[in-house]
Amino acid sequence: MGTVDGEADWGLVAQMRTFVESQDPSAKETDDYTLRRFLRARDLDIEKGSSLFLKYLKWRRHAVPNGFISxxxxxxxxxxxxxxxxxxxxxxxxxxxxxxxxxxxxxxxxxxxxxxxxxxxxxxxxxxxxxxxxxxxxxxxxxxxxxxxxxxxxxxxxxxxxxxxxxxxxxxxxxxxxxxxxxxxxxxxxxxxxxxxxxx
Structure with a gap:
C-alpha cells in the first residue's frame, strides 16, 4: 500500500474514486482532496475509506437535502x-x-x-x-x-x-x-x- 502525502502517488485515491462512483454516481461531484480525507481517516484502507465516504453521502442527502443549510x-x-x-x-x-x-x-x-x-x-x-x-x-x-x-x-x-x-x-x-x-x-x-x- 502506498502513501498519500505531498506529491505522493494518488493511485489509492483513484482506486477509491472508481469504487465509490460505481456505488453512488453523485460521488463524481467530490474532489480528490475530500476523498483523500476519508481514505486517511481509515489508514489508507480503500474498502473502509469508501464505506465511510458512502455513509457520509447518504447522511448528507438526508441531513442537507438542499445541498446547504440556510x-x-x-x-x-x-x-x-x-x-x-x-x-x-x-x-x-x-x-x-x-x-x-x-x-x-x-x-x-x-x-x-x-x-x-x-x-x-x-x-x-x-x-x-x-x-x-x-x-x-x-x-x-x-x-x-x-x-x-x-x-x-x-x-x-x-x-x-x-x-x-x-x-x-x-x-x-x-x-x-x-x-x-x-x-x-x-x-x-x-x-x-x-x-x-x-x-x-
Missing part, C-alpha cells in the same frame, strides 16, 4: 454568537473558535442544533485552501458551568465530527506555536477580532 434554518442558534471563523494558522488551515459558555440549552432544538453544526463545518470546509484537509478549532470553556451542560447537543456534535479537547495553562504560548499573532483572536492575546461564523 441561516433561516438555524435562527435560534446564530444569535448566541458562540462560533467564530478566524484567519489561517501557520500551516494555512482555517481557524475556528467555539465559546462553550455561550450555548443556551433553553433555546436548543436538537434538529436545529445538528443543522448548526453542519452549517459550521460547511463554512470551515469552504474556507479550506486547496490541498489542505484540516482546520483548527479552539474550544473555549471559560465561563462554562453545568448550567451550560447539554448532553444531547454534545452527542449530536460528536456524531458529526471528531472532537479533541486539550487543557493547557500556557494557552497563548501554545496557540502561537501554530498561529501567527495577526491571525490569533484578540481574546487569546492576538490581533484579530472575532468574526461570527455567519459573517465569514
Amino acid at each position: 441561516e433561516s434554518e438555524i435562527q435560534n442558534e446564530l444569535p448566541q454568537r458562540k462560533l467564530f471563523m478566524q484567519g489561517l494558522d501557520k500551516a494555512g488551515r482555517p481557524i475556528l473558535v467555539g465559546l462553550a459558555a455561550k450555548h443556551d440549552y433553553s433555546k436548543r432544538q436538537i434538529d436545529e442544533y445538528r443543522r448548526y453544526v453542519t452549517y459550521f463545518l460547511d463554512k470551515a470546509c469552504a474556507r479550506m485552501p486547496t490541498g489542505k484537509e484540516k482546520f483548527i478549532c479552539i474550544a473555549d470553556f471559560k465561563g462554562w458551568t453545568f448550567a451550560h451542560f447539554d448532553t444531547r447537543a454534545y452527542l449530536a456534535a460528536v456524531e458529526i465530527m471528531q472532537l479533541v479537547f486539550v487543557e493547557d495553562k500556557k494557552l497563548q504560548e501554545t496557540l502561537l506555536e501554530e498561529i501567527d499573532e495577526n491571525q490569533l483572536p484578540e481574546i487569546y492575546g492576538g490581533k484579530l477580532p472575532l468574526v461570527p461564523i455567519e459573517n465569514a
Whole structure:
C-alpha cells in the first residue's frame, strides 16, 4: 500500500474514486482532496475509506437535502454568537473558535442544533485552501458551568465530527506555536477580532 502525502502517488485515491462512483454516481461531484480525507481517516484502507465516504453521502442527502443549510434554518442558534471563523494558522488551515459558555440549552432544538453544526463545518470546509484537509478549532470553556451542560447537543456534535479537547495553562504560548499573532483572536492575546461564523 502506498502513501498519500505531498506529491505522493494518488493511485489509492483513484482506486477509491472508481469504487465509490460505481456505488453512488453523485460521488463524481467530490474532489480528490475530500476523498483523500476519508481514505486517511481509515489508514489508507480503500474498502473502509469508501464505506465511510458512502455513509457520509447518504447522511448528507438526508441531513442537507438542499445541498446547504440556510441561516433561516438555524435562527435560534446564530444569535448566541458562540462560533467564530478566524484567519489561517501557520500551516494555512482555517481557524475556528467555539465559546462553550455561550450555548443556551433553553433555546436548543436538537434538529436545529445538528443543522448548526453542519452549517459550521460547511463554512470551515469552504474556507479550506486547496490541498489542505484540516482546520483548527479552539474550544473555549471559560465561563462554562453545568448550567451550560447539554448532553444531547454534545452527542449530536460528536456524531458529526471528531472532537479533541486539550487543557493547557500556557494557552497563548501554545496557540502561537501554530498561529501567527495577526491571525490569533484578540481574546487569546492576538490581533484579530472575532468574526461570527455567519459573517465569514
